[in-house]
Structures are given as C-alpha cells and as structure tokens.
Amino acid sequence: GKMINSGPFDGTESNGMKGRKNPAIHAVLDWLAPQGFGQEAVNYRLRDWLISRQRYWGSPIPMIHRADGQVEPVKDADLPVELPGDVVMTGVGNPLAQHETFVHTTDAEGNPARRETDTMDTFMCSSWYQLRYLSPAYDQAPFDPEEAAYWLPVDVYTGGAEHATMHLLYTRFFTKAMRDLGIFDDTIAAMRAHGRDPEGLVDEPMLMLRNQGQILGEERPGDVIAAWGQVQNGKLFADRVEVIDPDAAPVTAGDESVVIGEIMKRTENLLTVATDTGLRTVEVKPEAQVNIPSIEGTNNVNQLRHHLEIQRMSKSKGNVVNPDELVSQYGADTVRAYLLFGFDWTKGGPWDSQGIQGPARWINEVWDLVVAGPTAETGDADAERKIERRLHQTINKVKTDMEAFSFNTAVAALMEFKNDVRAAVRAQQIGAALWREVMQSMMLMMAPITPHMAEELWERLGGAYSVHQQLWPAYDAEKAADDTTTLVVMRNGKPIDRIEVPVDIDGDEARRLALESNGAKRVLNGSQPKKVIYIAGRAGGGKGGEPKVNIVM
Numbered sequence: 001g002k003m004i005n006s007g008p009f010d011g012t013e014s015n016g017m018k019g020r021k022n023p024a025i026h027a028v029l030d031w032l033a034p035q036g037f038g039q040e041a042v043n044y045r046l047r048d049w050l051i052s053r054q055r056y057w058g059s060p061i062p063m064i065h066r067a068d069g070q071v072e073p074v075k076d077a078d079l080p081v082e083l084p085g086d087v088v089m090t091g092v093g094n095p096l097a098q099h100e101t102f103v104h105t106t107d108a109e110g111n112p113a114r115r116e117t118d119t120m121d122t123f124m125c126s127s128w129y130q131l132r133y134l135s136p137a138y139d140q141a142p143f144d145p146e147e148a149a150y151w152l153p154v155d156v157y158t159g160g161a162e163h164a165t166m167h168l169l170y171t172r173f174f175t176k177a178m179r180d181l182g183i184f185d186d187t188i189a190a191m192r193a194h195g196r197d198p199e200g201l202v203d204e205p206m207l208m209l210r211n212q213g214q215i216l217g218e219e220r221p222g223d224v225i226a227a228w229g230q231v232q233n234g235k236l237f238a239d240r241v242e243v244i245d246p247d248a249a250p251v252t253a254g255d256e257s258v259v260i261g262e263i264m265k266r267t268e269n270l271l272t273v274a275t276d277t278g279l280r281t282v283e284v285k286p287e288a289q290v291n292i293p294s295i296e297g298t299n300n301v302n303q304l305r306h307h308l309e310i311q312r313m314s315k316s317k318g319n320v321v322n323p324d325e326l327v328s329q330y331g332a333d334t335v336r337a338y339l340l341f342g343f344d345w346t347k348g349g350p351w352d353s354q355g356i357q358g359p360a361r362w363i364n365e366v367w368d369l370v371v372a373g374p375t376a377e378t379g380d381a382d383a384e385r386k387i388e389r390r391l392h393q394t395i396n397k398v399k400t401d402m403e404a405f406s407f408n409t410a411v412a413a414l415m416e417f418k419n420d421v422r423a424a425v426r427a428q429q430i431g432a433a434l435w436r437e438v439m440q441s442m443m444l445m446m447a448p449i450t451p452h453m454a455e456e457l458w459e460r461l462g463g464a465y466s467v468h469q470q471l472w473p474a475y476d477a478e479k480a481a482d483d484t485t486t487l488v489v490m491r492n493g494k495p496i497d498r499i500e501v502p503v504d505i506d507g508d509e510a511r512r513l514a515l516e517s518n519g520a521k522r523v524l525n526g527s528q529p530k531k532v533i534y535i536a537g538r539a540g541g542g543k544g545g546e547p548k549v550n551i552v553m
Contacts, residue, residue: 163209333453345408
C-alpha cells in the first residue's frame with residue numbers, strides 16, 4: 001500500500017519487503033540522516049551457542065578442573081583429547097563421567113585434577129568438515145591451503161530440509177569466522193598464485209543447497225485370517241488362527257466366536273481385524289494354533305502380516321526395506337539404478353517392490369548388447385545417421401538432467417536409447433565402428449548410475465582404465481539436429497493426423513503435404529476447405545511446439 005499521515009512521505013509506495021528493498025523504508029532512511037534524527041544500522045540477532053552435551057559421541061571439551069576450583073585448558077602438547085574406546089554404555093547418566101581413567105588426570109602443575117566430561121555439539125565438527133576432508137592427514141593447519149585453493153567453495157550441498165535452517169547456518173558462521181581470523185589467508189594467496197580470483201570464494205561455504213526427497217515404505221495388504229475362540233466384552237480370545245484365501249472365506253453370519261478379515265494392526269499377540277461389520281479385536285492365546293500355509297513348519301503369531309500404509313520407513317512399523325537383501329538378489333548396480341530411476345530426487349515417494357524389475361531388465365539387456373558384439377561390419381547409412389543423432393541427443397539430455405538432479409529422466413533417456421540401439425543392432429543396421437562408439441559412450445553415461453557394470457563392459461570394449469577417469473562423451477549439436485519434424489494436421493483446431501516432414505519445410509509445402517495426408521482426405525471427402533492456415537513450429541520443437549496446418553471447414 002501507500003504511506004498516509006506521514007508528512008513528506010505521503011503516497012510513497014510500500015511493498016512489504018525489508019530494508020532498502022522497500023521504497024518506503026528507503027525514503028525514510030534517506031531523510032533521517034540529513035535531519036540529524038538517526039542513521040541506518042544493521043542489527044544481528046546473535047545468541048550464545050550452548051555447545052556442551054552430556055553424551056559420549058562428540059569432541060571432548062579440552063578443559064581441566066583443578067582441585068582449587070579453577071578451570072584451565074589442556075596443554076597444546078596434549079591435544080587433541082580423544083574419546084576412550086572402552087566406555088561402558090549403561091543408559092544412565094554421562095558415560096564419560098563414569099570412565100575413571102578418562103576423568104582422572106593432572107593439571108599443568110602435576111596436581112590431581114578432573115577432566116571435563118561434557119562433549120561438544122557435533123555441529124562443532126560438521127560445521128567445517130568440508131574443509132578437513134580436503135586433507136585429513138595434513139598436520140600443519142586445519143586444512144591444506146593448496147587443496148582448498150583448488151576445491152573451494154563447495155559446488156553442491158545436499159541434505160534434508162533441516163539443513164537450510166540448521167547445519168547451513170552453522171557452517172556459514174564457521175566459514176565467516178575463519179575468514180575473519182585469517183585462516184583462509186594462505187588459501188587466498190594460493191588461489192592468486194594459480195590465477196584464480198579469490199573474490200567471494202571464502203565468504204560462503206556452499207554455492208548451492210539441494211534438498212532430497214524421502215523414500216517411503218511400500219503399501220502392503222495384511223493377511224486375511226479366520227480366528228476361532230471365545231468372546232469376552234467384545235474381544236475374541238482366539239484358540240486358532242488361520243491365514244485364508246479372501247475369496248474362499250467361510251460364511252459365519254451372526255457367529256461372533258469367529259472373526260474373519262484383514263489384519264490392520266498387530267501389537268505382539270493383539271490383532272485389529274477389519275471385518276465386513278467393522279473392526280474387531282482378537283487376542284491370540286499363547287497356546288493358540290496358528291496356521292500360515294505359505295510358511296513351512298510350525299507357525300506363530302509373530303509371522304502374521306498386518307496392513308501397511310504408505311508412510312515413513314520405521315522398524316516399529318515393519319516397513320523397512322533391507323538393502324542387503326536387494327543387493328544379494330539383484331546386485332548393487334540394479335538397486336542403485338532403481339533408486340535413481342524410480343523417484344524424483346527432490347520428492348521421493350513410496351517404495352515399489354515391482355519397480356526394480358525395469359532397471360534389472362535394462363542392465364541385463366545392455367550387458368547382452370555389449371557381450372554379443374556388433375552384428376554387421378558395415379551398416380545402413382540412413383539407420384546409422386539416426387542412431388548417431390539419437391546418441392548425441394542422449395549425451396546432451398543425460399548431462400543436462402544430471403546437472404539438474406533429474407536422475408530419473410536421465411536414466412529414462414538411457415533406457416530409450418538402449419531400445420533404439422537394440423532394434424538397429426538386431427536389424428544389422430549398425431556397422432562395427434559406430435557400434436563401438438555407441439557402446440563406449442553408453443558406458444561413460446552409465447558409469448555414475450551403474451559403476452560396476454560400466455567398468456566391466458568398458459574393459460571388454462577395450463577402453464583405458466578406468467571408465468570413471470574418462471571425460472564425458474563429446475556432444476555435437478550438428479549431429480544431434482533432427483532432419484525431420486512432425487507436422488500436426490488439424491481440422492478446425494483439432495488434430496486429425498501427424499506426418500513426418502523435413503525440418504526446414506516452408507509454409508506452402510506444409511499446406512500441400514497436409515492436404516495430401518490420410519487424415520485430411522478422410523475429413524474433406526472431396527470437398528474444398530475454406531482456409532488452410534500454416535503455423536510455424538517453435539524453436540526446439542517438442543510436444544506442443546511442432547509446426548501445424550489447420551484446415552478450416
């Protein structure tokens with residue numbers, strides 16, 4: 001809105017923003033100082049940070065409590081103070097305070113003293129971990145300035161949404177404090193020595209923050225059971241429980257001593273069962289007979305499966321997916337490929353136990369393509385041109401999508417390209433030279449997704465060790481350009497046909513081909529249209545951007 005009852009500022013626009021980004025605040029600030037009433041100031045809402053924790057896990061606070069009540073720092077020669085490896089976790093109190101060898105020490109004068117047993121908040125370490133990781137064995141400073149000059153700042157920083165308000169805040173504080181203390185001075189000098197402008201490179205620790213989504217538990221139906229027993233206060237105390245086929249459930253109308261339905265919840269031996277008439281509670285007696293036909297041997301109540309909704313994975317909910325079992329069954333590359341393909345990285349979604357089959361087939365078919373080798377020494381020129389075009393389109397697509405963290409669409413593009421190559425190889429349309437170029441390029445693109453298989457097949461293709469040390473395949477925009485495009489033929493604005501035409505087609509030729517299309521002949525049926533309108537396509541084409549011809553009748 002606009003300022004009112006404000007003297008010289010009446011009518012000044014206020015956009016609700018803070019600071020000088022708001023025209024009203026900007027105008028008032030410019031007026032105050034010349035009048036001698038005040039001046040612009042920046043206020044920081046800084047608070048003390050309590051970093052002590054009564055926990056084992058964390059860096060020990062290097063302070064010693066003397067017998068006279070004074071506190072002194074640990075001598076530099078005795079740093080760092082390390083956690084004892086033989087601490088006993090009792091679950092009661094501070095575990096370090098109960099470790100006699102750690103607690104009892106001497107002060108600077110050799111007198112008996114007690115070591116501080118609180119540890120630091122783990123953010124004290126993780127707030128600068130990206131710096132120490134550059135040179136973990138470097139003992140002259142917190143990090144090697146040469147390594148920092150090359151790597152800093154961090155290009156991409158990934159984590160959950162809480163990182164935007166917690167860890168990122170702390171690591172920014174540490175970075176700015178270290179800058180002000182001069183800890184980056186040698187790094188800045190090294191940057192300049194190597195021709196890199198250090199301006200702004202040590203002011204912020206991360207260039208980009210990306211938040212990943214979460215993979216949720218898969219929805220699972222509960223076992224359908226029939227339970228027989230005695231009813232007390234509405235609860236069935238079951239002597240016998242049997243998992244049954246839902247389509248073959250016995251008819252028990254009106255018999256409350258029999259409960260039939262899906263197990264919606266199970267807490268030890270207490271079942272909540274959804275029946276035709278509502279929820280019933282079943283308590284399975286310790287001596288009850290439990291029969292689960294799909295599980296051999298003697299069965300028990302703990303083997304009964306309850307219904308699972310789509311929700312966060314949790315051991316208590318019983319919906320955790322064990323990656324070790326998946327790796328054992330499908331291999332690490334397949335599991336990795338499914339995690340990248342099956343979900344939007346920024347959104348996540350529910351686990352789908354059937355979804356892993358697609359990446360498994362893709363990997364197996366790529367393996368077979370390479371192992372089988374080329375099917376022709378020389379190929380068909382037109383077919384090879386199409387495959388070469390698709391290769392360079394895929395190189396660009398996968399690179400662009402990976403940089404945008406759209407891993408699912410990058411994998412989808414590789415799957416589509418595999419289908420095109422497979423069809424051309426089967427038709428003996430690709431010669432040996434192009435086959436090798438295509439396969440090696442495919443391995444380079446698949447290496448971040450399926451690292452083990454890509455390494456193996458790269459070696460089979462005669463590539464230099466290692467595939468992970470090679471450059472990304474070169475993209476050629478001219479080779480990626482399409483020779484043809486799709487012309488959409490419409491009648492009164494509604495599509496009736498789609499035909500392939502040269503990409504550089506002009507309006508007259510487009511109208512002529514449109515009128516000769518099967519769709520146009522069908523709707524015209526010998527009659528003449530009122531108008532034939534050509535609409536040029538948009539640059540880049542794509543769905544909705546194709547050239548169009550509208551036949552007005």
